[in-house]
Amino acid sequence: MSPARPTSARKEPTPRKAGKKTAKTRRKTGAGSPSDRPAAGHRTDLLEAMLRIRRFEERCVELYSATKIRGFVHLYIGEEAVAVGVNEALTPEDAVVATYREHGHALARGITAEAVMAEMYGRATGCSGGRGGSMHLFDASRRFYGGNAIVAGGLPLAAGLALADRMRGQDRVTCCFFGDGAFAEGEFHETANLAALWRLPVLFICENNLYAMGTALARHEAQTDLAMRAASYGMVAWAVDGMDVEAVEQTARRAAEAVRSGAGPHFLELRTYRFRAHSMYDPDRYRDKAEVERWKERDPITRLLDRMREDGEPVEETLAGIERRVAAEVDDAVEAAEQAPEEPVEHLLHHVTSASAEVS
Ligand SMILES: Cc1ncc(C[n+]2csc(CCOP(=O)(O)OP(=O)(O)O)c2C)c(N)n1
Numbered sequence: 001m002s003p004a005r006p007t008s009a010r011k012e013p014t015p016r017k018a019g020k021k022t023a024k025t026r027r028k029t030g031a032g033s034p035s036d037r038p039a040a041g042h043r044t045d046l047l048e049a050m051l052r053i054r055r056f057e058e059r060c061v062e063l064y065s066a067t068k069i070r071g072f073v074h075l076y077i078g079e080e081a082v083a084v085g086v087n088e089a090l091t092p093e094d095a096v097v098a099t100y101r102e103h104g105h106a107l108a109r110g111i112t113a114e115a116v117m118a119e120m121y122g123r124a125t126g127c128s129g130g131r132g133g134s135m136h137l138f139d140a141s142r143r144f145y146g147g148n149a150i151v152a153g154g155l156p157l158a159a160g161l162a163l164a165d166r167m168r169g170q171d172r173v174t175c176c177f178f179g180d181g182a183f184a185e186g187e188f189h190e191t192a193n194l195a196a197l198w199r200l201p202v203l204f205i206c207e208n209n210l211y212a213m214g215t216a217l218a219r220h221e222a223q224t225d226l227a228m229r230a231a232s233y234g235m236v237a238w239a240v241d242g243m244d245v246e247a248v249e250q251t252a253r254r255a256a257e258a259v260r261s262g263a264g265p266h267f268l269e270l271r272t273y274r275f276r277a278h279s280m281y282d283p284d285r286y287r288d289k290a291e292v293e294r295w296k297e298r299d300p301i302t303r304l305l306d307r308m309r310e311d312g313e314p315v316e317e318t319l320a321g322i323e324r325r326v327a328a329e330v331d332d333a334v335e336a337a338e339q340a341p342e343e344p345v346e347h348l349l350h351h352v353t354s355a356s357a358e359v360s
Contacts, residue, residue, distance in 0.1 A: 076104035078275035081300035085248025100135035117333035123340035152185035181212025199264035230267035242272030
């Protein structure tokens, strides 16, 4: 693998059938060789982690339509390979900063479906005490620092966390997820500059799903090769097929190891796609239906399943077991959220701070 070199603006990748990836594309996407592929049992874990996110969010759609969940909800369906693959490269001591499309990151990080669902319902048992909702999932005990509604808002926070870890002599990585829309913000460029200048241990994960709300990347960026532009800050930057969970994991592992060993920040551009609208409010009129269908052919879950079948792994039984477990987990999470209490009014000022002191 080598840092991204200047290339011409990228086009939408053509759908590729599972198992047809060549050694040449592996190098180009930054992924490892077939020999360093994880073992079969590990593939099952990847599959389960992706299916947990998929089924959880499908239930969220139903609950939202039934007005059980309110406010903004941004689904991650289609992008599961990114959160799941990258999380494999992290340790529990590493920090994660995410965006408002973060149900997948939170679940992949090990925050329970119950704690996330309760948060969606605004219940006191939610991971943010019911104060955050869908866009502000948070769990400091897992070093999961949001859930940030402000586009690019997590980037300076990630640099700060990484600086703090380094000043304390802690051998940790801060992993920051953000979208292609965030790449357009000054906060990305300021953070990238400082992180590279100070060699901060940050792993930048740009989830390039080609759209910032309804605006296609090519409509607002003169140069759409984001990895190449990130490399101009003096960071190592690779572009990865974000619909291939194994490629994501392999590249993220290499990048995280390099960051951990003091090689400075690394940037991965994960080329991915959201199958659903930007949010539950979005009528999704800006995308060609055929484009969405083409990307669905690259569904990361189907792709991993196809690869397992091609390798002769006993997928059907495994899949049935996973589906049962995940369905029960989601059912239990909904049931618990339905029963969970709301925060008492007397707690209204808890966690509220003034300039001088905590109010109560
Ligand atoms: C600073 C700021 N500007 C504008 C918005 C409104 N907004 C919400 S989501 C979004 C698009 C972001 O797209 P991207 O970063 O690519 O993330 P994606 O939704 O594709 O995951 C915008 C502009 C915002 N939340 N914050």
